[in-house]
Amino acid sequence: MNGFRDRVEAGHLLGDLLRRQLAEHHGDLVVVGLARGGVPVAAGVAHALDAPLDVCVVRKLGAPAQPEFAFGAIAEVGGRVVEFLDDATVRELGLSASDVDSVRHVAASELSRRADLYRADRSPRDIRGKHVVLVDDGLATGATMRAAIQSVRQRAADAVTVAVPVGAPDTVARLRTAADVVCPITPADFFAVGYHYDDFSATTDDEIRALLSYS
16 A cells, blocks of 8 residues: 545544454544544544544644744643653754744644634543544654643553554654554655645644534
C-alpha cells in the first residue's frame, strides 16, 4: 500500500487493522482524534472498534520564519493547556524565550477558540482507566502527538496507543518510547503527510462538529 484516497478511507483501513490488534480491549477503548485532520480518520477507527469518539485539540508551535516547522505543540485538557517543547529544535533554531512565548500566545488563543467550538456544551469524555487510541492523519515531526500523549496521560488514561495511517520512520521510532504505535506505512522516502493522500483538503470546523455530534 502506497497511500490513501482520503482521510475517510485511511480511517476505515486503520480501523480494520486496529480491530484485530485491540480485540482484547473491547469495551475499554476510547478513540481520540487530533483536531483537525485526525478527526475524520478517528471517526472511521471508532466505528470499526465500536468505541466512543472524542477530540484532542492541538496546535503546532511553528518557527516564526517557518510556521510549518514545529519546535513543539500544545494540547487542551479540560480547559488547561499541556505543552511539549523539543528543546534541541528550539536551540537549533536559535529561538529566545520571548520568541517561544510569542508563538505560544497566538497558538493558545486559537486552541481555546477551537476547544470551545468543538465541544460546545459537552465535557471531554472521562478516560480514567481507559485504553485511549490517539489518531491523527499522519506523523511528520510528531510534536502534536507528543502533546496529545501528555494530555491523555494527565487525564489518567490506563494505556495509550498512537494510531496513524502513515508516518516518518524516525518519528515513529521515537514515539515508541512514549506509547504503543500502530502505523502501517513508514516510507523511507517520507516527504510530507499530504503526499500520501490523493485528497488532503483541509478539514473544516463544521466537519469536526458534525463527526463529534454522532459520537
